[in-house]
Amino acid sequence: MGPASNPSPRQLLGIALVSATLLMIELALTRIFSVVMYYHFAFLAISIALFGLSASGVFAYLARRHLRALATTSLLSAASLVYAASTIVSLFVLVRLRVGLNYSPANLVLMLTIYALAALPFFTGGFVITLAVSRLASRINAVYAADLLGAAFGCIILIPLLDRLGAPGVVLAAAAMAIGAATLFAADQARPRAAMAGAVLLAIPITGQVTGVAGFDVVDTKGHKGDRVLFAKWNSFSRIGVYERTHGDWSLSAAYQGRLPDTRYMDIDSAASTPILSVAPDLSNAQYLRYELTALAYHLAETTPGFKALVIGPGGGRDLVSALVFGAGHVDGVEINPIIANDVMRGRFREFSGGIYTHPRIRIAIDDGRSFVRRSSERYDVIQASLVDTWAATAAGAYTLTENTLYTVEAFNDYLDHLTDPGLLTITRWVFDGLRLVSLAREACQAHGWPVADRIAIVRHDRVATFLLKKTPFSPADVSRLRHVAQQLGFDVLYAPGDAENAPIADEQVDGAATADYARLVQSSDPQRFYDTFRADIRPTSDDRPFFFHTTKLQDQFSVAFGRKMLFGNGLSALLTLLGISASLVVAFVLGPLALTDRDTAHPRGWFFWLVYFGALGAGFMLIEVAVLQRFVLLLGHPVYSLTVTLFSLLLGTGLGAGWSRHIGQQSLQRAVAVALVVIAGIGFAVIATITPLVTWAIPFSRPIRMGIAAALLVPMGIALGIPMPTGLRLLSSHAADMVPWAWGMNGAFSVLGATLSIFIAMNWGFQATLLAASVTYLLGLAAFLLAARASHRTGF
Secondary structure, three states: OOOOOOOOHHHHHHHHHHHHHHHHHHHHHHHHHHHHOOHHHHHHHHHHHHHHHHHHHHHHHHOHHHHOOOOHHHHHHHHHHHHHHHHHHHHHHHOOOOOOOEOOHHHHHHHHHHHHHHHHHHHHHHHHHHHHHHHOHHHHHHHHHHHHHHHHHHHHHHHHHHHHHHHHHHHHHHHHHHHHHHHHHOOHHHHHHHHHHHHHHHHHHHHHHHHOOOOOOOOOOOOOOOOOEEEEEEEOOEEEEEEOOOOOOOOEOOOOOOOOOOEEEEEEOOOEEEEEEOOOOOOHHHHHHHHEHHHHHHHHHOOOOOOEEEEEOOOOOHHHHHHHHOOOOEEEEEEOOHHHHHHHHHHHOOOOOOOHHHOOOEEEEEOOHHHHHHHOOOOEEEEEEEOOOOOOOOHHHHHOOOOOOOOOHHHHHHHHHOEEEEEEEEEEEEHHHOHHHHHHHHHHHHHHOOOOOOOEEEEEEOOEEEEEEEOOOOOHHHHHHHHHHHHHHOOEEEEOOOOOOOOOOOOOEEOOEEOHHHHHHHHOOOHHHHHHHOOOOOOOOOOOOOOOOOOOOHHHHHHHHOOOOEOOOOHHHHHHHHHHHHHHHHHHHHHHHHHHHOOOOOOOOOHHHHHHHHHHHHHHHHHHHHHHHHHHHHHHOOHHHHHHHHHHHHHHHHHHHHHHHHHOOHHHHHHHHHHHHHHHHHHHHHHHHHHHHHHHHHOOOOHHHHHHHHHHHHHHHHHHHOOHHHHHHHHHHHHOHHHHHHHHHHHHHHHHHHHHHHHHHHHHHOHHHHHHHHHHHHHHHHHHHHHHHHHHHHHOO
16 A cells, blocks of 8 residues: 555644544534434444444555555545545534434435444544554554544543534534644645645535534424524533423322413433423422422421432422422432533523522532432432433443433432431332332342331322332331322322232233332242243343343343334344444445455465454453443543543553553564453453442542542553554564454454444443453453464464
8 A cells, every 4th residue: 555654743643633533523423313313323423433444444455556656645635634524524414314213114224324424434534544554554553552642632622622512513623623634644845735625625614504504503303393492502411402392290180270380391412301490489389399299208208397308310490399399498409411500590591490509498519410429428308310311322322322320229229328217219200111110129128138018109190100218117107198198189009018918909001011010029029030020121220230221131132123113212222223234334344345355365374363363352442441431430420521531541541552562572572462461351350340349439539539540540451452453463564464454354343343242241231241251352362362373483474
C-alpha cells in the first residue's frame, strides 16, 4: 500500500483527532438512537461502529494496489475530508428515519438501511486509521498509541460537548474535527486547499441549521408528532422534552370526583414520562393525591407526625407533593438528571410547579438514587420509587439494555438498612413486571433472617401495583388501615399479612400477568421451585446481574428474539437480532472478502493460530470493557461518570501500554506478549474476587476520591491491555506482512461479536461470568499465540 514512512508529529495529531471523533460519533449515536427510536437501539451504535471499522480495514487491503501510487499525505487528507462529508450526510438522514418494532420486510429493510448509513462514518473514518497504520508502519506503536490516546481525549471532551451541543451537535463537531485532521495530514502546499474545501463542506450544515431549511436536530420524536415543544435540551445521557400536553394519572382512584390540577408532559428520550403539576402554594389543589395508589404508604406513615421521606426519581415532583400532602416534615428527593432538577423544575417551570423543588421542607440531590442511599447516614420513615424505569439509554447505554441497580437484592438491603424501625419501602410497578419485586423482597428478608409474609403487602389498581415492604412486621392495626383505605378507594389487595395460606386467591389476568401469582410467591414454601416452574425468569436480580426487566428464560430467548411478531421489540430481541445481523455482515464484508481474495495465496504454517490470537484480543477486550464499565456505575454514582472515567482510564492506559511496548526489543517480543496475556487474565480473576468489597469500601468517599480510585485501578489494567495488539502486529509484520490485514479484520470482527456476547452473557449469568469469559478468552489467545510462535520457529516464518 505504498512505502512505509515515519509519522510526523502533525500526522500523529491528525490520527488522534480522527480517533477522538470516531468515539464521539459512536457514543452520540447511542443518544440519537434512544430518542428517535427506542432505548435498546442504543446498543446498535457499538455494533455498527465496530463493524464499520473492521470493514474499512478489509477495503483498504483489497484496494491496496490502486492506492499504492498515491502519496500518503494526499491520501490521508482526502480520506479525512470524505470522512467528514459522510458524517454530515449520515446525520442528516438518520435524524429523519424511523423504524417500527413490528416484524415486516419493510422494517427489516429500513433497519438494514439505518445500519448501513450509520456505519458510513465509521467505515470512512476507520479507513483513515487503517491507512495510517499501513503507511506509517515503521512506528506502529506510536501510531497505535496516538489512536488510543486520541480516543481517550474524545471521551473526556464528549460529556461537556453533549451537555452544550446535544448529540446531533456533537456529530457535527466531530465532522469539523475531521476537517482539522485533513488539514494536518495535507502537505504544506496543499494545506490551504484542504482547509478551504473543509470550510465549504462545513458551511453546508451550518447554513441549513441556521436558516431552518434543512436542520440536523431531532424534531418529531416518537409519540410527539405535532405536539408543541415548550422546552427541549440534551445532555450526556438524555434528551429532556416538555410539551404542552396534559399528563394522565397512572393510578388515580375512581372515588375521586374533583378537579385535577393543570399538568405539563415531560419525558426522557420521548419514552419515560413524568407529569409536572401546577401546585398551589397551600397544596389545596393537590389533595387528589390522597386518592393515588402510589401514595398508599403515606396513609400508614401519616400516623407519625412530621415523618421523613426519601423519593427516588421525583421527576416532575408528584411524589414530593404527595409526601407534603400527607404531612411529611422533611423530604429528600434524589433526581439523577440535572436538566430536570435545574433547567426545568428550578428554572423554566419553577413558577408553574409552585416551586416544589425549592420548597423549604424539600431537599433535592442530583445523584444516582442507589449511590445516594448507600452513602447516606439518614433513616427514613418512607422510601419511595414510583415507576422508575430505564427506558432511556445513557451515553453508556451503548452497553445497557434492561439493567437497573435500583431493583437488586443489594439495593433492597440498602433500603431496609436506611429505614426507621416502623419504616416502609414503597415501589410502584406495572402488574406485568412487578412479580420480581416479591422475589427481591423474599431474598432481602432472608438475608436478615426475617420471614417475608408478615412484612409485605401488595395492592393493585387497574394495570399498576404498589408494593409495601416494612422493616418490622405489619401490625394488625396497619393491616386494618391498609384494607380500609383500599376498600374506600376501590383498590384490590393482592396480598396482605394475615391472608390464610390455603385460602382461595382471586385471580385476574392483567397484561398477561396473573394477579394471584403475587400471593402464591409470597406464601410459597419452596421459592426456587416456583422460579423454576414459572413461565418467566423472575429470580431475584443482583448487582452482578441487574437486569430487572429481562425476564425471558434462556431456552425461550432465541424464539422470542427471532419470532416474526417483533423485529426489535425489546432489549433481548434487539441484542440477538443485532448479533445475527453483525455476524452476517462480518462474514459478508470482512472475513468473506479476505478469504476470497487470498484463496490462491499459500499461507504460512500457524496462520490459523495467528487469526485466533487476534480474534481473541478483540473479543476479550470488549468483554472486559463492558463488565468493568457496568460494575463501576455503582462506585462512581452515575452512568456518565462510569463511562467517562472507565473508558478514559482504559484508553489512556492502553495508549500508554502501546507506546511503552515500542521499547521492547525484537528478541523479547514473544515473552512480552505471553506475560501481558497472563497478567490480563489474572486481572480478570482478581476483579471477580475484589470488585464487590472494593465498591462497598469506597462508596463513602467523596466522588473525586472515588474517581481517583477507579482511575488508579483501571490505568494499569489498560497498560497491560495495550501491549498484546501492537506487539503481536510487530511480530507478524516482520515475518508475514501479508497476514496483517487478516489480523486486523479478525480483531475488528470479533470485537463486534464480543460487544454483543458480553451483554448476552451478563444478562443470563452476570458480569462476573463476563469477566471470567474475558479471562478465558485471553488464555485462549495465549495458547493460540504460543502455537503460532512454535509454528513460526519450525518453518523460519
